[in-house]
Amino acid sequence: MNALGLTMIMKMGCICTRETININGIKYSVLERLGDGGFSTVDLVECKNNKKIYAMKRMTCHSIADQQKVQREIDYLKKIRHANIMELHDSYFKGSADIVVNTTSEAFLVLPYYPRGTLHDNLQSRAIEKHHMDVTEIFRIFSSVCDAVQYLHEMKPQPLAHRDLKTANICFTDNFTPVVIDLGSMVEARIQVCGSQDAQKLQDEAAENSSAPYRAPELFNVDSYCVIDERTDIWSLGCILYALCYFMSPFDLVYMRGDSVALAVLSGGVHFPEESKYPDHVHDLIIYMLNTNPAERPFIQSVIEKTQIVMNTVNNIA
Known part of the structure; x- marks a missing residue:
């Protein structure tokens, strides 16, 4: 100059x-x-x-x-x-x-501001070195997220659903406490769908606000007459627990290939690596939440109770 x-x-x-x-x-x-x-x-x-x-x-x-x-x-x-x-x-x-x-x-x-970043960032770093998280740490994080979801699902006078739970929407505080962020997609959990117009509107809103690899099947193909409730979040929790074990949602690879996530989700097929360091009890808990029938999917209290049982079982095995 x-x-x-x-x-x-x-x-x-x-x-x-x-x-x-x-x-x-x-x-x-x-x-x-x-x-x-x-x-x-x-x-x-x-x-x-x-x-x-x-x-x-x-x-x-x-x-x-x-x-x-x-x-x-x-x-x-x-x-x-x-x-x-x-x-x-x-x-x-x-x-x-x-x-x-x-x-x-x-x-x-x-x-x-969360300088330690998101769970998504943490898992991406781990994926490079194939550095799997210890099962105790997995359940520490997952249990805290479940506590947050239970708080939302038990809100008065109406339960709330986050509708975009995913690893990118979980941050860490300085002491690595997980915090659920981005409530822009949150709504009153229980929605009565009455007709094709209601169904299409809800389906369009889900496509805009809920990330496909973590989106519940009933939000991909909304029935004309049904009730959508807070168990959409339970499906997302199942995807998050899978990601805690294997770095990404079970439907992320489908999304990255450009294939239909909707078809993969609606089919309900969840595949686990053949050589896994995690016991079948953890896989069973994931499948428990990833039930494609929302009427048969558990509520958050049942998820928390089953998580505690799995934690105790895994600790006894160790």
Whole structure:
């Protein structure tokens, strides 16, 4: 750079100044971009008041429906208090929070930052070296996630379903406590489907909000007259336990090949490696949750009880 260019930059000041966002009178300085999706971005920010680091989720709303969905996520986060579910520090709507007319609005959610990353990240690193997790650690993590799911499924006055439980939506705190994140897909768990229009709407929402390799079969092909309940999450828990053992969902390879995940899920075929370090009791627990018939799939309390039995059995074998 020549002397003239350097002089101009010195006169102008730094052109790389950090963005500052004001949330309800508190200023946050954006440090870096953590993630960028189709509907939202997540930035690493520093609170100028207490110098603490947070993750800030920024969502653009293009319609009243978008705003209602974001507001629902905020309301759930404000209501929920559980050690294994992400908490909300603050939130703010920029623009119209009631109606959108030829414009957009932005929602900002100030959330905890988890520097130890996600379970998905951890399992990907382990997969490279084929470093399988110890069965005790598997059940420590899985039991904590089950506790979070039980809390949601027993909410009053209506049980809630996360609807997008997966390894990428489980983070670790500094002491490796698992925390369920991203409640944007969460809904009241029990939905009465009355007719083909209701069925198609629910199926479309599931395709948009629920990741295919962890999505329950009844959400791929919604019956015209049925009740969908919280046991969609139980299917996802079965996929998560499989991933804890073998690094990915039993349907991830189908997804990566570009084959039909729906067909694979609806067929109900779950294959375990021939040479496995885990006892059949663990496989039985996975199959227990991956029942393609939602009416026969267990509720969370039964999963927790069976998990405890399997844990005790495995410990006695060891």
